Amino acid sequence: MDKSFGSRLLTSRRQVIKSIAGGTAAALAMPYVHRAIAADDKIRIGYIDQFTGIRANFAETAPWVIDQIKAQLKDGLEIGGKKYEVEILTRDSQSDPNRMGSLGNELVLRENVDLLLVADGLAAPALEICDQNGTPAISTILQWEPFYAARGSNPDKGYPWSFLFFWSGADIIKNYVGMWGASGIDKVVGTFYEDNDFGRGFSGGMTASLKDAGFKEVQGGLFKEQVDDFSNQVAAFREGGAKIVTGLVFPQHFATFWGQAQQAGLDIEAATIAAAFVFPSGVEVLGDQGAGMSTEIWFNRQLPFKSSLNGQSANDFCSAYEASTGKQWAQPMGYEHAIWEVGLAALKNSGNPKKREAVRDAIAGLDLDTIIGKVDFKNSKMKSVANTWVTMGQWHKNPKGSKFPYELYVTNNVTAPQVPIQKEFMPLSKFR
Amino acid sequence: MIWLETIANGILLGGLYALIGLGLGFAFGVMRVVNVAQGDFIVAAAFIGLYLYPWTPVHPILVILPVALIAFGIGILLQRLLINRVLGHDQIPQILLTFGLAIVLRNGMVAWFGANSQSINVGNMRFWGFNFLGMRLGVLPVVVLVIAIVLFAALRFWLNRSRMGRIIRATADDHQVVQLLGVNYRNVYAVAMGLALALSAVAGVLLAMRGSFTPYSGADRLLIAFEVVVIGGLGSFWGMFIGGIVLGVTQLLALKIDPSAGLMYGHIVFFIILILSPQGLSSLFSMKVFRK
Numbered sequence: 001m002d003k004s005f006g007s008r009l010l011t012s013r014r015q016v017i018k019s020i021a022g023g024t025a026a027a028l029a030m031p032y033v034h035r036a037i038a039a040d041d042k043i044r045i046g047y048i049d050q051f052t053g054i055r056a057n058f059a060e061t062a063p064w065v066i067d068q069i070k071a072q073l074k075d076g077l078e079i080g081g082k083k084y085e086v087e088i089l090t091r092d093s094q095s096d097p098n099r100m101g102s103l104g105n106e107l108v109l110r111e112n113v114d115l116l117l118v119a120d121g122l123a124a125p126a127l128e129i130c131d132q133n134g135t136p137a138i139s140t141i142l143q144w145e146p147f148y149a150a151r152g153s154n155p156d157k158g159y160p161w162s163f164l165f166f167w168s169g170a171d172i173i174k175n176y177v178g179m180w181g182a183s184g185i186d187k188v189v190g191t192f193y194e195d196n197d198f199g200r201g202f203s204g205g206m207t208a209s210l211k212d213a214g215f216k217e218v219q220g221g222l223f224k225e226q227v228d229d230f231s232n233q234v235a236a237f238r239e240g241g242a243k244i245v246t247g248l249v250f251p252q253h254f255a256t257f258w259g260q261a262q263q264a265g266l267d268i269e270a271a272t273i274a275a276a277f278v279f280p281s282g283v284e285v286l287g288d289q290g291a292g293m294s295t296e297i298w299f300n301r302q303l304p305f306k307s308s309l310n311g312q313s314a315n316d317f318c319s320a321y322e323a324s325t326g327k328q329w330a331q332p333m334g335y336e337h338a339i340w341e342v343g344l345a346a347l348k349n350s351g352n353p354k355k356r357e358a359v360r361d362a363i364a365g366l367d368l369d370t371i372i373g374k375v376d377f378k379n380s381k382m383k384s385v386a387n388t389w390v391t392m393g394q395w396h397k398n399p400k401g402s403k404f405p406y407e408l409y410v411t412n413n414v415t416a417p418q419v420p421i422q423k424e425f426m427p428l429s430k431f432r
Numbered sequence: 433m434i435w436l437e438t439i440a441n442g443i444l445l446g447g448l449y450a451l452i453g454l455g456l457g458f459a460f461g462v463m464r465v466v467n468v469a470q471g472d473f474i475v476a477a478a479f480i481g482l483y484l485y486p487w488t489p490v491h492p493i494l495v496i497l498p499v500a501l502i503a504f505g506i507g508i509l510l511q512r513l514l515i516n517r518v519l520g521h522d523q524i525p526q527i528l529l530t531f532g533l534a535i536v537l538r539n540g541m542v543a544w545f546g547a548n549s550q551s552i553n554v555g556n557m558r559f560w561g562f563n564f565l566g567m568r569l570g571v572l573p574v575v576v577l578v579i580a581i582v583l584f585a586a587l588r589f590w591l592n593r594s595r596m597g598r599i600i601r602a603t604a605d606d607h608q609v610v611q612l613l614g615v616n617y618r619n620v621y622a623v624a625m626g627l628a629l630a631l632s633a634v635a636g637v638l639l640a641m642r643g644s645f646t647p648y649s650g651a652d653r654l655l656i657a658f659e660v661v662v663i664g665g666l667g668s669f670w671g672m673f674i675g676g677i678v679l680g681v682t683q684l685l686a687l688k689i690d691p692s693a694g695l696m697y698g699h700i701v702f703f704i705i706l707i708l709s710p711q712g713l714s715s716l717f718s719m720k721v722f723r724k
Contacts, residue, residue, distance in 0.1 A: 052542065054648065060546070195692050221691030226652045228643045231441040232688045235434055252549035256643035262559030263570030285644055287553040 042085045043077065043353045045343065046107035046116040048126055049336070053095025055121065057279050058141060061333035062119065064325055066090060069340045072309060077344065080351045089113060093120050101125030108135045114353055115346075117339050119332070124150040127162035136360045137162040138343055140335045143169045144385045146197070158383025161356075163363050165342060165375045166335070167390035171415045172296050173205045176272055177213045178414035179294070179392045180244055183425055185269045187213075190242030192220030192233050192249065192257075194275070199248045202274060206246070218242045223253075230257040234264045244270040251275075251282035258286055269427040270294060272392075280328045283395045283406045290395055290406050292431035297393040299334030299372050300408050302422050307371040308341045314371055328404040338370040373418070389416035394425060437567045438688050442681030444569070447577035448638060450676025452653055453660025454584065455632030457672045460661065462604045462624040465515060465526055469534035470632055471654030475647060476537055477503050477633035478640035479545055481552050492554045493575065493641065496634045503633030507626035515625065516618050534650065541647035551644035552637065576638045580673075583631060588669050600624055655695075659702045665711050678705075 047066065049059040066088065073086040089111055091103045100118075104126030107113045116130055116137040123139040128151055130137035139147070139162065147164045148154050180189070189210055193199035199222055210217045218240030220233035234257070237245060245268055249257065254276040261268065276282040277295035284290060301318035312320065317337065318329035342363070347353040350362040366386075367378040377386045392412040398405060411425035456470045467473075477499050485495040514533070518525035560571040591597035599620055602610050607617040639645065639653070656679065664675030679698050686697030 056542075056546070192691075223687070223691055224693070224695065226655075226695050227683075227687070228639075229441065229445050229684060229687070232438060232684060232691065235437060239434070250549070252551070252644035252646060252649075255549070255551050259558045259572070259642070260570060263561035263572070264568045265561055281549070285549055285551045287551075287555075287558075289559070 040354060041083070042087060043115070043347065044087045044089060044111060044113045046089045046091065046111065046113035048091045048093050048100065048103050048107070048116070048118045048120055048123070050095045050120045050122075051092040053093070055095040057281065057330075058121070058332050059119070059336075060327070061321060061330050062336045064321055065333055065336040065340075068320075068337075069309075073344075077347065077353075079348050079353055084353060093122065095120075095122070097122045097125055101129070104129035108133050114356070115343055115359060117343050119336050119339050123147075123164075127151075127159070131159050131161045134161055134356055136346070136356060136363060138339060138346070138363060139164045140166050140339050141332060142166055143172075144382065144387065145169045145201070147385065153384075155382035155385065158385070161360055163377065163384050163386075165338070165377070165386040165388055167298055167388050169201060169205060171387075171390050172274065173202070173209045175296060175390060175392045175412065175414045176206070176246060177209050177215070179272070179412040179425060180215070180270060181213060182412065183270060183427060185427055186241075186243040187215040188218065188240065188242050189215050189244045189246055190218040190220055190233070190237035190240065192230075192245075192247045193222050194248050194250060194253070195222040195224050198275075202248045216240075220247070225250075227253070228256055230260050231264070233257065234261045234266050237261075237268075238264060238266050242266075243268060244272065246272045246274075248274045249276050251277075251279070251285050254282065255285045258289065262289075269429060271428065277395060279330050280395075280404060280406055280408075291397040292394060292426065292428045294392060294394045294411070294425070295408075296390050297331070297408060297410055298388070298390050299331045300393065300410065300422075301329055302409065302420075303334075303371075303373070304420065305369070305371050305373050307337060308345065308368060309337075312371070317371060322403070331408075334372040338372045338375065341370040342366060342368060342375055389419055391416045391419050392425075394423065396423065397431075435688075436565075437569075438684050439681055440564075440567055440569060441573070442684035443677055444573035444577050444680070445684060446677035446680025447580040447673075448573075448635065448642065448676070449656050449660055449679050450664075450673045451576075451580040451583065451631070451635040451638065453657045453664065453672050453676055454587070455628040455630075455635065456654075456657040457661040457664065457668075458587070458631060459625060459628035462600055462628075463519075463621050464523065465519075465621075465625070466523070466530070467625075467628070468527060468530040468654065469537060470530075470657055471650035471652070472534045472537040472541075473503070473506075473629055473650075474632050474636035474639065474653045474657075475645055475650045476541065477629075477636035478552070478645050479541060479550070480633070481637035481640055482550055485552050485554075491557075492552065493557070495552070496579070496637045499633045499637050500630040504626040504630040507629030508622045510629070511622040511625035512618070516621060519621075534654075538647055538650055545647060549644045549646045550640065552640040554641045558641065572642060576642060579634070579638065580676075583634065584669060584673050587627075587631070596623070659698065663702055663705050 049062045051059045076083050076085045093100045100122050107116055108129050116135055118126055118139040119141050121142045123142055127137050144164055153159055193203045218237055220236055254273055272294040277293045283293055301315045303314040306313045321329050345368050346359055346362040346366055350358040352358050365378050367376045373389055375386045380386050391410055393408050393410045395406045395408050398407050409423040410421055411423055413419045413421055459465050459467050480502055481495050481499045484498055485492045488495040515526055518529055558572055561568055591601055599615055603617050603620040610617055659679055660672055660675045663678055664671035682701045683698045686693050
């Protein structure tokens with residue numbers, strides 16, 4: 001008490017006046033103690049996510065995750081025998097890269113955060129500011145190929161201050177092709193993609209991989225976001241005899257495509273789509289026809305992993321979310337939690353969270369078991385990046401009377417044998 | 433054959449586009465009001481439809497009736513409470529007003545309903561198809577086209593034959609002279625805006641059945657509506673219908689040749705028509721209803 005009273009006298013003029021006015025005894029009894037910790041005892045962490053805008057569904061779960069973390073940190077964080085208060089500064093990128101840059105400026109230069117966390121696919125502008133100003137930064141929900149490419153780096157060079165943990169675009173294509181190969185479905189694949197960076201990248205990699213694996217590709221090409229008719233793609237796939245459709249397609253586009261495909265009598269055995277089926281809403285928009293849709297999985301509730309922060313298993317974590325929000329769990333929440341696990345572990349390991357170099361070295365030396373599995377910067381062959389697993393899964397209808405209509409299960413683990421298979425992959429005709 | 437199928441699909445899509453343009457064109461033809469919030473009203477109607485269709489008896493597609501009624505009411509309120517206040521020789525205030533309304537509506541919908549894409553489930557009808565002259569067409573797009581034709585014809589007939597229709601046409605011609613005849617043109621405007629929004633609402637709900645929508649879809653819808661109206665000729669009825677068809681067919685033919693073209697060729701056709709015939713296609717037919 002004495003010490004904190006003293007520091008309050010030194011740090012806050014307003015509180016001094018208040019104490020004098022209220023009398024010393026009253027001031028001592030007032031609950032000011034926490035606020036009185038000096039700046040040296042306070043860790044400031046910036047967190048940027050896409051809470052609104054076109055990609056807002058990725059961050060729908062994030063506010064709940066942050067509340068959970070805040071509750072956990074309300075008594076502060078003990079590092080090297082010293083208690084630190086933790087302040088979290090949350091910012092919304094609005095899915096806009098320009099705003100991402102100005103938020104990076106604000107948090108790094110003005111707010112002077114000790115650590116920046118970015119769970120946004122367009123993290124590059126903010127990460128660049130961290131690299132220029134020597135602020136440690138951790139990002140996720142961004143594949144490592146664009147993480148390097150965006151700012152002209154490579155796995156040998158890395159970045160001085162910014163880090164990433166996520167899976168790779170090359171792995172996801174291996175998983176897609178591996179799953180179809182194992183399914184026994186005719187090797188004719190119809191492809192169509194959103195005309196954006198991710199779609200173009202995915203398209204190039206997929207075409208090469210399909211060729212190598214002996215698949216025939218029926219190309220539906222890239223399409224623009226405003227398009228609301230897919231009869232041409234449907235006709236091309238029908239002419240080409242496609243049994244599998246794939247691509248990077250947003251939910252609203254896939255719903256339109258699927259309606260027209262059914263009208264035209266296109267006979268499909270597997271629909272494996274990136275983006276559209278990551279979230280339950282993308283499947284629910286198909287009504288009764290959502291069962292059997294397949295996509296990549298990077299987090300789900302049946303995984304055998306648990307949080308290093310609060311010991312919750314993946315299943316408990318998802319259940320807690322569903323109980324408190326009434327909404328179904330979604331894949332990004334695992335990474336939105338894991339980024340805090342990684343960040344707080346690095347702060348702890350640093351010995352002194354106010355020392356930037358120590359925090360940076362702690363991130364680079366981290367090998368942590370998180371709710372999404374192992375995040376290993378220490379033994380990673382790539383500088384600044386910890387590669388995580390990605391695998392394949394399929395949506396199944398929940399039994400009647402369940403709270404949510406569909407649930408996602410792991411069906412293949414081509415590049416991630418450590419992830420247990422939960423259900424066998426089935427062609428779409430088995431779901432009808 | 434596959435080309436014929438593409439053209440047929442373009443006509444089916446064009447029917448919906450025409451309907452999207454109809455509300456905007458009607459409001460402009462009668463009141464010279466450019467409703468910039470039209471696209472967002474279309475999306476709002478789709479949300480209303482989304483919440484009403486589980487309670488719709490007989491078949492979910494009938495949800496267009498209650499939604500149109502609600503939109504009619506909203507249109508009357510909108511005109512009476514807001515747009516009538518800023519009417520005058522200067523068109524800028526009402527454009528700014530509806531522009532502001534569009535922003536409020538869009539962000540309100542994001543806040544209330546979230547950014548997820550939604551779709552109105554018309555049951556299995558969405559997935560039905562049939563063979564026609566060797567082509568394979570969808571049932572729902574044909575139903576949408578039929579609804580569009582019926583609405584165009586009904587509106588035309590009503591404007592030509594009913595008393596209210598005559599009053600609306602007279603008000604469109606000269607809203608000051610009709611006041612000499614005892615018509616309160618502000619009330620007429622309110623009815624016209626109600627109708628315009630009701631037509632948009634039907635388009636919005638049908639669009640949500642055919643594909644899907646997000647709170648952000650409004651801007652694209654507005655662009656289509658503008659192009660339909662301008663291609664067709666301002667204030668012309670069947671011109672607008674043909675404008676929609678032209679846009680739909682162009683878009684699908686272009687997408688067949690160049691899948692990544694998006695709506696670009698539709699915009700190019702719009703641009704060419706605007707240069708060759710600034711009055712729109714209707715000046716070729718001179719079938720105007722509202723103005724000389």
